[in-house]
Amino acid sequence: MGRAAKPLRTMAVGLLGLLVCGAWLAWPWLMLAAAAGLVPWLLASPRGRHALAIARLGMASIPQRLGATSVVVVGIAGVVGVLVGLLAMAEGFQAALGSTGDDQTAIVLRAGANTEISSGLDRAAITLIGQAPGVQRDTHGVPIASAEVVVVANVPKRSTGTDANVQVRGVGPQAWALRPEVKLVEGRRFRPGLRELVVGRGAQTQFRGLTPGHSIRLNNQDWQVVGVLESGDTRESEIWGDAESVAGAYRRSVFQSVTVRLAGPRALDVLKAALAADPRLRVDVETTRSYYSKQSERLTTTLRAIGIGVAAIMALGAIFGALNTMYAAVAARGREIATLRALGFSGLPVVVSVMLETMALALLGGMLGAGIAWAVFHGYTVSTLGESFSQVVFQFQVRPALLLQGLQWALAIGFFGGLFPALRAATVPVTVALREL
Amino acid sequence: MKFLPLLLAGLLRKKTRTLLTLLSVAAAFALFGMLDAVRVAFNAPQTVTGIDRMVVASRFSIIQPLPYSALNRIQAVPGVRSVTYANWFGGVYQDPKNFFPNIAVEPASYLQMYPEIVLPRDQRRAFLGTRTGAIVGASLARRFGWKVGDKIPLQATIFPRAQGDNLWVFDLVGIFHASVPELKGVEQQMLFRYDYFDEGRQFGHGTVGWYIVRVDDPAHADRVAKAIDRMYANSADETKTESEREFQLSFAKQIGDIGLIVSAIMGAVFFTLLLLTGNTMAQSIRERIPELGVLKTIGFSNRAVLLLVLGESVLLLVLGGLGGLLLARVTLPVLGAATSGQLALAMATRSWWLGLGLMVLIGLFVGLPPALRAMRLSIVDALAGH
Numbered sequence: 001m002g003r004a005a006k007p008l009r010t011m012a013v014g015l016l017g018l019l020v021c022g023a024w025l026a027w028p029w030l031m032l033a034a035a036a037g038l039v040p041w042l043l044a045s046p047r048g049r050h051a052l053a054i055a056r057l058g059m060a061s062i063p064q065r066l067g068a069t070s071v072v073v074v075g076i077a078g079v080v081g082v083l084v085g086l087l088a089m090a091e092g093f094q095a096a097l098g099s100t101g102d103d104q105t106a107i108v109l110r111a112g113a114n115t116e117i118s119s120g121l122d123r124a125a126i127t128l129i130g131q132a133p134g135v136q137r138d139t140h141g142v143p144i145a146s147a148e149v150v151v152v153a154n155v156p157k158r159s160t161g162t163d164a165n166v167q168v169r170g171v172g173p174q175a176w177a178l179r180p181e182v183k184l185v186e187g188r189r190f191r192p193g194l195r196e197l198v199v200g201r202g203a204q205t206q207f208r209g210l211t212p213g214h215s216i217r218l219n220n221q222d223w224q225v226v227g228v229l230e231s232g233d234t235r236e237s238e239i240w241g242d243a244e245s246v247a248g249a250y251r252r253s254v255f256q257s258v259t260v261r262l263a264g265p266r267a268l269d270v271l272k273a274a275l276a277a278d279p280r281l282r283v284d285v286e287t288t289r290s291y292y293s294k295q296s297e298r299l300t301t302t303l304r305a306i307g308i309g310v311a312a313i314m315a316l317g318a319i320f321g322a323l324n325t326m327y328a329a330v331a332a333r334g335r336e337i338a339t340l341r342a343l344g345f346s347g348l349p350v351v352v353s354v355m356l357e358t359m360a361l362a363l364l365g366g367m368l369g370a371g372i373a374w375a376v377f378h379g380y381t382v383s384t385l386g387e388s389f390s391q392v393v394f395q396f397q398v399r400p401a402l403l404l405q406g407l408q409w410a411l412a413i414g415f416f417g418g419l420f421p422a423l424r425a426a427t428v429p430v431t432v433a434l435r436e437l
Numbered sequence: 438m439k440f441l442p443l444l445l446a447g448l449l450r451k452k453t454r455t456l457l458t459l460l461s462v463a464a465a466f467a468l469f470g471m472l473d474a475v476r477v478a479f480n481a482p483q484t485v486t487g488i489d490r491m492v493v494a495s496r497f498s499i500i501q502p503l504p505y506s507a508l509n510r511i512q513a514v515p516g517v518r519s520v521t522y523a524n525w526f527g528g529v530y531q532d533p534k535n536f537f538p539n540i541a542v543e544p545a546s547y548l549q550m551y552p553e554i555v556l557p558r559d560q561r562r563a564f565l566g567t568r569t570g571a572i573v574g575a576s577l578a579r580r581f582g583w584k585v586g587d588k589i590p591l592q593a594t595i596f597p598r599a600q601g602d603n604l605w606v607f608d609l610v611g612i613f614h615a616s617v618p619e620l621k622g623v624e625q626q627m628l629f630r631y632d633y634f635d636e637g638r639q640f641g642h643g644t645v646g647w648y649i650v651r652v653d654d655p656a657h658a659d660r661v662a663k664a665i666d667r668m669y670a671n672s673a674d675e676t677k678t679e680s681e682r683e684f685q686l687s688f689a690k691q692i693g694d695i696g697l698i699v700s701a702i703m704g705a706v707f708f709t710l711l712l713l714t715g716n717t718m719a720q721s722i723r724e725r726i727p728e729l730g731v732l733k734t735i736g737f738s739n740r741a742v743l744l745l746v747l748g749e750s751v752l753l754l755v756l757g758g759l760g761g762l763l764l765a766r767v768t769l770p771v772l773g774a775a776t777s778g779q780l781a782l783a784m785a786t787r788s789w790w791l792g793l794g795l796m797v798l799i800g801l802f803v804g805l806p807p808a809l810r811a812m813r814l815s816i817v818d819a820l821a822g823h
Contacts, residue, residue: 068720071713078705085701112603114533117500118595120640152498157690164691165499219497220675250501251673254640282601298534310468314706317464320457321713327453328720385691389499 010420017419021412028408047349054340054353058333059360065332068325072358073365075318076413079311080369080406085377086307087405088396090300093384096394097296100233101288105178106268108258108275111282115295115388116150117167120254125281129258132278134271136261138177144261146172149247152390153218153239155207157383164383166207167390168197168218168239170246178261182235187212187227192242195249198227202236202393206383210239219249234292237383237393259288295387315413322417326358330425337425338433347426354422355415362414363407370406374398440745447749451721455753458717462757463764465710469792470765471772472699474782478622479695480686489518489655490550492684493648493665496677502644503674510668511648516661518653521546524631524646528591528605530581537577539591539627541634544570550649553616554623560585560611568633571607574624576773578612585609589627596638605637618783650678707799715803718750722807729811730819743812750804751797758796762789 024031042048062069101107108129113119121129126147129135135143149170154163173192176182190196199210215222223241230236243255262268272285330337337350378398386392448455493511495501502524512520524541544564548554556564556572564570573583583589586609593603607629615621635642652661662678669676679687689695722729729742737745762784769782 067712067716071709071716074712075709078709082702082705110597112592112594112597114529114594118527152500154496154498159694160690162687162690219501220671282597298536310472310702313464313468314709317461317468317706317709317713320461320464321709324454324457324461324713324717327457382693384693385688391691 013419013423017416021416024412024415025408028404042352047346048352050345051349051352051356054337054345054349055356057336058329058353058357061333065329068328069361071325072318072322072361072414072417073368075321076362076365076410077369077372079314079318079413080366080410081373082314082369083307083311083409084370084373084398084402084406085396086303086310087402088373088377088398089382090303090307091399091402092394092397093303093392094296094300095397096234096237096392097292097386100235100292101290103262103287103289105259105261105288106271106285107288107291108260108283108285109256111284113284116148116256117152117388117390119256121147121256121258121283122254125283126255126258128278128281129260129275129283132271132274134260134263134267134269134274136263136267138174142174144174144178145258146175146178146260147243147255147258148172148175149243149250149252150256150388151246151250151252152388155209155216158206158208161208164207165385165390166203166239167237167388168241168246170241170243172243175240175259178259179231179235181233182229182231184227185230187225190226190241193245194242195221195223195245196226196241197223198229198240199225200236200238200240200393201228201230202381202383203239203391204228205381206237206391206393221249223249234386234392234394237391262287298387299384311409315409318413319417322358322362322413323420326354326418326421327424329357330354330421334425334428334433338428338430341426341430342434350426351422354425355418358418358422359411359414362410362417365414366407366410369410370403373406374403440748443745444749444752447721447725447745448753450725454717454721458714458753459757459760461713462710462754463761465706466758466761466792466796467764467768468706468761469703469795470762470784470788471769471782472703473788473791474765474769474784476696476699477619477785477788478782479689479692487551487553487681489652489658490681491650491652491658491662491678492681493650493676493678494646494684496666496675501674502641502646503648503676505643505645507648507669507674507676508645511650511665514661514664514668516653516657516664518651519546519550520648520650521550522631522645522648523547524634524644525595526591526593526629526634527595528593530589530591535581537580537625537627539629541631542628543631544628547628547649550651551623553620554613554628555616556611556613560613563610564630567608567610568630569606569608570610571627571629572611572613573609573627575612575614576621576624577627578609583609583612585612596634596641598637599639601639619785621783649681707795711799711803714750714754714799715806718746718753718803719807722746722811726811726814726819727821729814730816733814733816733819739812742814743808746808746811747801747804750808751800754796754800754803755793758792762792 042052109116109119110121130143130145135145137143151168152165153168155166156162157164184198190198204210209216210225212225212227215224229240262271268287275281275283275285341350377396380396381393383391383393495503508520508522511517521543526539526541528539529535548556548561560572564572571589589607589609591605591607593605597603598605615623652658658680665678666676732742766784769784773782
């Protein structure tokens with residue numbers, strides 16, 4: 001082979017490797033099926049059996065070069081661990097906000113307001129919205145609607161002791177009927193007109209002093225915590241009280257939002273049209289599902305981008321590490337491989353065997369990293385500042401899909417890191433390899 | 438210095454291996470550079486500018502305004518040199534995704550309070566003389582292609598206009614720069630006039646979001662803060678006065694423990710790096726034992742051999758690491774442009790020094806075991822190749 005051909009060949013292999021890795025990341029099942037197609041070849045054909053035999057030899061020599069091999073395993077474990085950890089954070093945040101709200105309830109805000117906290121609706125508007133067509137009424141003919149006062153209070157965080165913004169929601173009497181997913185798990189509901197609070201489970205774990213029986217200070221007044229609520233969504237980050245009491249305490253004459261139960265599948269359009277037609281109102285209406293999913297969009301996208309970006313850079317480092325290790329491994333076994341080739345083993349089984357070895361190490365690293373990420377992060381509760389200037393409590397969600405994504409990355413790194421060393425092992429002229437060392 | 442060719446020869450002995458190691462060191466330090474920029478940004482840059490500034494905000498909640506009447510009372514507190522105020526506007530330009538801070542301020546006192554906002558003299562005059570005037574940071578202007586003379590419409594999210602609509606229009610009269618690169622964050626801001634804002638809004642007249650106080654002497658800041666808070670204790674408008682840095686830090690803390698996340702990632706990265714370079718160095722020395730034997734034979738002392746090996750590993754780390762930091766330095770502005778200025782991060786000088794320190798430290802750490810081995814080699818064994 002001419003000297004000029006070598007860089008060309010390396011480039012071609014590199015491109016091929018990139019294509020395979022890209023395809024693997026994009027259509028993992030397709031590629032897995034293709035890989036499964038290789039198994040009969042490995043087991044049945046003579047060349048396949050040769051490859052397996054060489055791979056077994058290679059793996060048997062791993063204990064002799066434990067240090068070098070651990071570079072591949074630990075490097076890939078690091079990439080996968082960081083990737084899974086950061087994506088689990090994004091997943092958890094999205095799960096908390098994305099599961100909030102549904103298509104049967106709608107939220108009404110002042111036109112232009114993008115969050116409840118920046119909205120404001122006066123009492124006249126509240127009444128008009130409650131009476132509008134499209135709003136479901138209960139058996140007594142009362143609209144199922146809750147006009148709510150949303151404010152942000154400073155409550156110290158347990159972990160740091162510094163003040164954090166907690167969302168305090170003053171709700172109307174229909175709030176519990178409006179949101180059947182909210183369940184009281186401890187204590188009792190607050191009584192209207194009193195300074196009593198029901199706190200979310202998440203808020204209770206993250207902030208100080210939110211235990212039933214205790215009282216906290218909101219705007220310089222003592223408020224009694226009387227119960228704990230659970231809902232499986234972002235309500236658990238909130239503190240609930242009576243709307244009139246909260247409005248009074250914060251000297252508010254306006255409400256922030258009205259949430260209504262819709263009377264039927266077409267009710268949203270009816271309600272929208274009715275409110276838009278009323279010249280006394282300037283409001284926006286949307287389903288609570290769309291309102292809350294918008295709230296998670298920005299942070300989730302950012303977290304995902306950071307996770308993948310950081311992991312990609314780490315993956316580059318890990319590929320270089322794997323290349324180094326496998327080059328060394330191939331060099332150490334150079335004579336042995338050359339002997340095999342001199343005996344008549346062809347190049348393909350050598351390539352396949354080195355690839356098999358690298359992929360096995362990569363898989364091990366991937367499982368290690370994913371396992372550590374799962375053990376450390378799954379269910380880990382944190383809180384961060386959401387769109388509405390207040391804390392959203394959520395849990396890291398290490399889903400099986402994420403673990404699989406981690407393994408996918410691990411194998412891609414292993415594939416790329418094994419490709420060139422495998423090729424070198426198979427193409428070094430036998431005479432040169434036998435003379436080396 | 439005369440050993441440099443020898444060090445380089447050691448590194449160039451196996452070019453592929455050295456190149457791959459250098460690249461993985463570079464990847465690790467590129468990540469370090471970028472993450473450290475994030476950490477610095479969240480830790481509120483520590484500069485001399487602003488050390489004498491304090492923020493007075495409502496003690497109850499970030500959304501609770503303070504009365505305008507507090508201005509004169511705070512001004513009268515002994516130890517206070519000057520006071521200005523600001524109000525968060527939260528307006529949206531075209532699309533909610535185009536987030537940037539837009540704040541109503543009292544122009545003259547605000548610009549005086551923030552010397553890091555560098556505005557040309559004529560533009561400053563125009564700002565003071567135009568009621569509907571607004572000034573924006575250079576990064577923000579670049580992001581939306583604004584130039585002086587443009588009209589900028591903002592959609593209000595919190596403050597509708599008295600007429601009931603949400604459309605506020607501002608005249609862009611100036612574009613400012615940050616005085617030091619560490620404070621480039623301010624170039625994302627848009628500032629406009631409080632008088633125009635307060636007159637035009639539907640509700641909340643006569644209140645401001647927060648006050649900024651400059652004290653005569655930073656050493657007395659604590660006493661002044663206590664005096665202001667005591668003045669409003671048990672009133673409807675209790676205040677919380679803290680240094681500007683503390684104020685910013687409390688925001689960063691609310692977002693989460695960024696420092697912890699960054700350290701965790703860097704821990705994973707550097708642990709891998711230690712293993713990787715350590716392995717490379719050990720391997721490379723193992724292969725060169727006979728050569729080291731020759732060096733000793735021709736008169737290199739044990740110490741010289743030790744230093745040679747240590748030097749080689751430090752050189753490897755420093756070369757790769759500097760490459761990585763350089764890469765981060767080049768990538769960050771690209772990243773900033775790609776996210777239309779949302780991720781405008783810059784590498785602080787401290788990050789370079791910290792990075793350099795880490796390179797040398799890791800270099801010494803991974804070089805030490807093979808270096809000790811090389812030092813203790815007896816010539817006879819080494820020449821025999823064991």
